[in-house]
Amino acid sequence: MEKSEQAIRTTFFSLFGNIGLALTKGIAGYFGNSYALIADAIESTADVFATVLVLFGLKYSTRPPDENHPYGHGKAEALVTFAVVGFLVISATVIAYESIQHIQTPHKIPEAYTLIILAVIIAIKEIFYRIVSKKSDDVNSTSLKADAWHHRSDAITSLMAFIGISIALFMGPGYETADDWAALLASGFIIYNAWLIFRPALGEILDEHVYDDMVIKIRQVAQTVPGVIDTEKCHVRKAGMMYLVDLHLTVDGTISVTQGHDIAHHLKDTLQHEIPEIHDVLIHVEPDHLQQS
Structure with missing residues (x-):
């Protein structure tokens, strides 16, 4: 139900x-x-x-x-x-x-x-x-x-x-x-x-930040996704019985835009599967500067 x-x-x-x-x-x-x-x-x-x-x-x-x-x-x-x-x-x-x-x-x-x-x-x-x-x-x-x-x-x-x-x-x-x-x-x-x-x-x-436990869980789930190096900013807001997430994702800076896009989509699908309360995830992909150098 x-x-x-x-x-x-x-x-x-x-x-x-x-x-x-x-x-x-x-x-x-x-x-x-x-x-x-x-x-x-x-x-x-x-x-x-x-x-x-x-x-x-x-x-x-x-x-x-x-x-x-x-x-x-x-x-x-x-x-x-x-x-x-x-x-x-x-x-x-x-x-x-x-x-x-x-x-x-x-x-x-x-x-x-x-x-x-x-x-x-x-x-x-x-x-x-x-x-x-x-x-x-x-x-x-x-x-x-x-x-x-x-x-x-x-x-x-x-x-x-x-x-x-x-x-x-x-x-x-x-x-x-x-x-x-x-x-x-x-x-x-x-x-x-x-x-x-x-x-x-x-x-x-007012979209007050009171969801620290969910942020921790999101970061933990993200680390299980291949290609994810790290997560930076993670903002969570509640809308009704569901949550909306804004997440900054760090990937290898030497891979293609398409590969970074695929990792982000895989991460989004994984988060929504592991945390069903998440209605949507907006992911911003950033390159890992250490990998670039």
């Missing part, structure tokens, strides 16, 4: 999971007098829209290169990640605002059964996070990693709600707002997670 198909299937898994959990948390929060649980439902609802964006980004970013986009459409995935981060920030802001409003408004202590619901939700969301996160590593998807962190932030929000409701139930009257404070604290965790997602996506858009 191609990486894009794996990523899209995983996104559908997230989508339907978020829809089910958003409904469950919203209903339980309303009838159980827990704003922390309602806040959790708000975030899950935002997750639904964010996952739809991820799905769109994955489908668009896997389009083949065309006349207007000779390097492909992979950067769209990082742009969608920015939008996903925006959903996280918006949901955290709404949760923080509503939490403050509820702290200032007297209300009933949440029902005890909401703790059971939250415990189940925490477990489910952590499982979702692990599944989606592993798949994002397998397919090398930035936006899928962002979607995974949505599940983790959701689990954190639910954990905060669990702690807040437990305090309210244990301490009794006077502590009704404990779950609201928990929701407020959770909004801070969501903002922090948003930054963790945003930073790598920004680096991808």
